[in-house]
Amino acid sequence: MVLERLQQVASHLAGHTNPSNPFDPLSTEEIAAAVAIVRQSHPDVFFNTVTLWEPRKEEMMRYVASPETVPRPHRVADVVAIGRGSKVFDGTVDLIEGKIVTWDLTEGVQPLITMEDLQIVETVVRKDAKVIEQCGIVGIPPQDMHKVYCDPWTIGYDERFGSGVRLQQALMYYRPHIDDSQYTYPLDFCPIYNSDTQEIVHIDIPKVRRPLNTAPPTNYHAEAIKAAGGFRTDLKPINISQPEGVSFTVAGRTVKWQNWSCHVGFNYREGIVLSNVTFNDKGTVRPIFWRISLAEMVVPYGNPERPHHRKHAFDLGEYGGGYMTNSLSLGCDCKGAIHYLDAAFVSRNGDPQTIKNAICIHEEDAGILFKHTDFRDNSTTVTRARKLLISQIFTAANYEYCLTGILNTYALNPGESAAPWGTEVYPGVNAHNHQHLFCLRVDPNIDGPNNTISIVDAVAAEAPVVSEENFYGNAFYAKKTKVETMKEGMSDYDGASSRTWEMANEGKINAYSKKPVGYKLVSREVPKLLPKEGSLVWKRAG
Incomplete structure (x- = not known):
């Protein structure tokens, strides 16, 4: 029954x-x-x-x-x-x-850390006797434990504990005032927290101790800015208005704009998911992409000392780009005429919960799309560009992925050099070298599912100078290498050849170029994963 x-x-x-x-x-x-x-x-x-x-x-x-x-x-x-x-x-x-x-x-896996998991750690850390002892060593008395904060990160992997226990590492900080930036006051030790038993099971302590920073606090809250001299007065307001309304429509979660149509999904891990992206080409609805999302990202830090070797956050797989999403508001988060979509998740106890205004949809002027001036009569043709933004902002500890953020920091002794693994960005504050590598999941559906992927490199012609094919030596072209297997598709960006990746439907030919219809993935000036092959982060992300 x-x-x-x-x-x-x-x-x-x-x-x-x-x-x-x-x-x-x-x-x-x-x-x-x-x-x-x-x-x-x-x-x-x-x-x-x-x-x-x-x-x-x-x-x-x-x-x-x-x-x-x-x-x-x-x-x-x-x-x-x-x-x-x-x-x-x-x-x-x-x-x-x-x-x-x-x-x-x-077996042998751990699910992501939720916002509820993160919040519990700070409460436990402040009450733990061994943490209180370490705070005293660096200069924080027991009565100031309410001023101690931590950014809990997943531990990833540590050979001392294996992967069968759900652990977090607490990156420790201090705030003289509740609104001060804690990243000015990083602490030099790192507690390990067991999420199952909700207790501190170990503390990593460096060989060289670094006492609490004595530099003045930094505070970017509005009241602090006013007290420090007030806001800037050399900028005039920019007002964005669309008196006739927006050019897009939203039916349920399907957005239509300038003949484009897509479904806007959302999940706990990837955040925004665009599905069934199509274009109405003079009455013919042409499929373009079946699914697009940000599937994963990794942020490896470059300091080889323990415990910093564990600092390589997988911000989607370990925390969830959806779970960390901000509730957006009109003003600085989003400007102009906005349409919002909410997001629903589950709590640890099974209760549904809602993040209001998790997705912001709006239009922006995007500068000049096309311009040409005919020198003969000085006549000019110019067209403005416009873009549709479907966006979210999620906060992963010190980073706001919108994209902006605050550097993850570590303590530095007076006279100690941060080089070569970091930069001293404020007295006593060491910002470690790090990368942000994003992994997009793109499922092309360009005029149907039979699509081909090619690696495209700009190269000089193979024929030598004074040859019949390249007599003056100035020939160059876009060399395409078709990807036949997944392994062949594993390729890095090459700035020397301005490498791109082409997705095309070889069964559908463009009427003007006489080439298959397609789109390109374009990446610029991005080094590959810098940690060495065989390193811990390479094994997890490489």
Whole structure:
């Protein structure tokens, strides 16, 4: 009877909130229904993730092609739950049938750290006797522990602990005042926190101790700026207005703008997901991309000393670009006429929660698109460019990915050099060298799924000077190397040849260029992963 009732509730909720698109994120009602179904069979787990299990590509393509005749894909929840002893369970829940489809214990892995996980660490750190002792050593008395803060990072991997325990490393800081920048006062030790037992299990202490920084605090809050002399007066306001309204429309989560159309999804890990991107070419709707998202990123730090070798954050896989998303507001976050979309997630205890205004959709002037002046009569043709922004901002400890941020810092003794692994950016503050490497997941669908990938390099002609083919020696061209296997596709950016990656449909020829229709991936001035092959971060990210 209980199972039948859960099926009725799930069916009712799924029907009541019938999404306009099977790619729509789970609603708060659907999250609650998934949790209720799981709790019936697994009452003692905590929830790490309840998100949409996206319909498989082949099934969804059939539905998109003929939604009137092809059955709508079922609403299925993808569930990650945590049991006692850091046990990790992966499951799927069919919300239409109201039942668990799969439920597996996954060994040797750890799910991402949620915002709730992060917040608990700071409370535990402030009360731990050994942490209080270390704070005293660097110059912080016990009565000032409320001024001690930490940015919890996943530990990634440490050979002393293995990968079977859910651990975090607490990067320690101090704030003289609650609004002061803690990154001015990094502490030199690093507690290790067990998320399962909620206790400090170890503290990494450097061989050379570095006492609390004595430099003046930095504070960028509005009141502090006023007290320090006030805001700038040499800038006049820029007002953005669209008196006739915006040029885009939003129906459910489908956005249309200048003949473009796409579905805007959202999940706990990737954040924004664009699906079924199409272009209406004079009445013919042409598919362009099936799915685009930011799948992962890694931020390796370049200081080889322990514990800094562990500092290589996978900000999406370890924390979640969706979970860390800001609630945006009109003003500095977004300017002009804005359309917002919310995001729904699950709490550790299984309660649905909403981030209001998680996605901002707006238009911007983008400068000059095209201009030409005819020198003969001085006539000019000029066109302004416009872009549509579908954006989010997420905060990963010291970084705001919008993209901006604050440097992750470490303590520095008076007279100590930060070189060569960092830069002294303020008295007693060492900002370590680091990279940000982004991994985009792009599924091209250019005029259909039969697409070809090529590596394109700008190169000089092979023929020598004074040859018949290249007599004057000035010939050069774009050399294309077709990618036949995934291994061949593993290629680095090459600035010497201005390397790009072309996605094309060889079965569809452009009427003017007589070349296959396609798009290019363009990267600029980005070094590859700088840590050496065989290093810890290379093994995890290389």
